[in-house]
Amino acid sequence: MRKIYSIAGLKVELSGESTMQQLTRLPEFDVFEIDDQSEVNIDIFIRMDENVDAAYFTEVCHVHRFNVLDIEHSFSTCKEGYLYEMHRQDGSKIVSVIYNPHSNDVLMSSCNCSISIKFAMWIAYSLPAVKEKVLPIHASTIVKDSEAVLFLGESGTGKSTHTRLWLQYIENTYLLNDDSPLLRIEGDKIFVCGSPWSGKTHCYRQEIVPLKAMVRLSQYPENKMSCSSKLNSIGAIYPSFPPFLAYDGSFSEKIIYCLDKILKDTPVYELKCRPDRQAAEVAYTTIY
Known part of the structure; x- marks a missing residue:
């Protein structure tokens, strides 16, 4: 099975069998799928259901x-690239991802947990x-x-509450x-992109918007x-x-390169607030 997705302007080819079948059942990826796959230049290759085992890699x-x-x-780093693994408390493996930075190829082991597949896909995409x-x-x-407008903060500080107020x-x-939006750097411009990863909120938009x-x-x-x-x-931000x-x-x-681009032209604010209408109005009035 083979599918191609466009995420933050990058063309991503996914291939595999059992794990791919589970991924295609997740509706958050549907909006990013490319229907016409002819003459598409692929930026990232993610091959699922591969034999990814730390024992096979050197200098981990x-x-x-x-x-x-x-x-x-x-x-972890290793001679073959970067290795990301998820294990249960009993030591059994959930999923592994290996990324070769010289080829933009990513190998991912089989996985039968939809939540873990989403996270592993986020890793497999983010590294390249x-x-x-x-x-x-x-x-x-x-x-x-x-x-x-991006609202930042630790989990539980009220980011989602504040955007709902907007x-x-x-x-x-x-x-x-x-x-988990994606920042895309194009020259001196920073763009914010929708992604298939939006936490508990079902909001999946294939859009690329300038950062304000x-x-x-x-x-x-x-x-x-x-x-x-x-x-x-x-x-x-960091x-x-x-x-x-x-x-x-x-x-x-x-990351530092991206930070430098952001700080060059993008205003950054600190908002200390209550979860109320006035907080949204104060933020809006200050920014705009």
Whole structure:
């Protein structure tokens, strides 16, 4: 089985059998599928149901490990490229991904869990996409007047709540993505792209929109918004990029390159706020 998707302007070819069949049942990928696959130049190849085992790779060096919902995630470098693995608490493997940075080829093992497939696909796409100047970022994204505003913050700070307030009280707005939009660098311009990964919110749009502003949110008993200095802007944005990428020198260079492009022309704000209508109006008035 073979399918081609267009995600943030990159053409991604997926091939495989059992895991591909499960992926095609996930509706979030449907809008990104290319119907006419003739004469398409492929940017990223992801081959599923491959035999990806750490025992087959040499000079494996762990870069970053973390646990989410009793699943251990590990990101490593090896002579063959980059290895990402997910294991259960009993040590059994859920899925593995190996990326060869010299060819933009990604191999992914078989996986029978739809949630894990989505996450593994995010990894399999993100690793080669960074080389093409496309980076994932943790944010909730509103589009107003054909421009994107990204709301950043730790999980639980109210990003989704705040964008819902924009949808409710600010005219001519819509949600582009509620969890993991993609930033695309084209020359000196930064664009925000919809993606198949939007957290718990079903919002999957194949759109590419110019970046208007970034806003770092925090909860506060009153609504206050200010423009951040460049130094504070770095501190506001950098933690929203995937942490495992920041632990590798090559990927962190790409993040810093993207940060430099953002800070050149994009205003970054700090919004301390309550979850109410006034917070959305203060943010809108300050940005626009």
